Amino acid sequence: MKLIMAIIQDKDSAILSDELVEANVRATKLPSTGGFLRAGNTTFMIGVEDERVDEVLSIIKTNCEAREQFVATPVSMDVPLDNAIAYPMEVHVGGATVFVLPVDSFYRF
């Protein structure tokens, strides 16, 4: 048994929850904030059998990894919107930090 502590961005929290439920993996979510950007993130606490660790890690990676997204932003704000040319801007979203902890014993009462 391992305890996976996965710190992910709030934006990815709902999709990760759903994917874990679908995979019949129980998780507990803790609200958290990052140190650097004080951005809101979520810490998932996932207890899982040793044999399923890799599977859960790949679920986290697939749904929460850092990625680039293109966002259309008007070039300049003071130009009337209708003839502002929207240039796609590349933003970084997502990202996950994951600790796999050893567990001495596990109980469900």
Next chain:
Amino acid sequence: MKLIMAIIQDKDSAILSDELVEANVRATKLPSTGGFLRAGNTTFMIGVEDERVDEVLSIIKTNCEAREQFVATPVSMDVPLDNAIAYPMEVHVGGATVFVLPVDSFYRF
């Protein structure tokens, strides 16, 4: 030294806090939500000497285990309440998921 992470239902949080204080066991509570039912629960973080792990586990079990409760519910809502026959309904309450983690070192500053 072990770090016990106990995820329990909010309903049982106050009683567990009191029992731990009475047993002179320090605990830190983290607000959390479950994956499945998105139900609010509480994660207790309890640092305890190896010799007291079993004692703390039994305190958790006694106060937080899954149990059946009978709830009186009126049979049907449209029947005027006064002559509705309240049948006791069995509901599941409580339940605890507990991880006992090894600790490399412990400090109190």
Next chain:
Amino acid sequence: MKLIMAIIQDKDSAILSDELVEANVRATKLPSTGGFLRAGNTTFMIGVEDERVDEVLSIIKTNCEAREQFVATPVSMDVPLDNAIAYPMEVHVGGATVFVLPVDSFYRF
């Protein structure tokens, strides 16, 4: 790699965050409450290479340890404030409980 779980007083949270950022140490903060005084505190989750554990512990100790603070309090409330003699009163502030946990594996996606 270790996972440091440091439970500190809310009052010390901002300074610890800043010091960790300055030392280029990533941390995740979880809002928490203490068992005894139900006082609000904060749980820092800090993943750090083995070689930096002592450095991070000293940052926590320096900024969050229990200490005495003198607070000027008017001697008695019913005496008109202007000629009340303010005696310094010693209060205990700060304090940190720190668990250093072993980590089986660590990933950043």
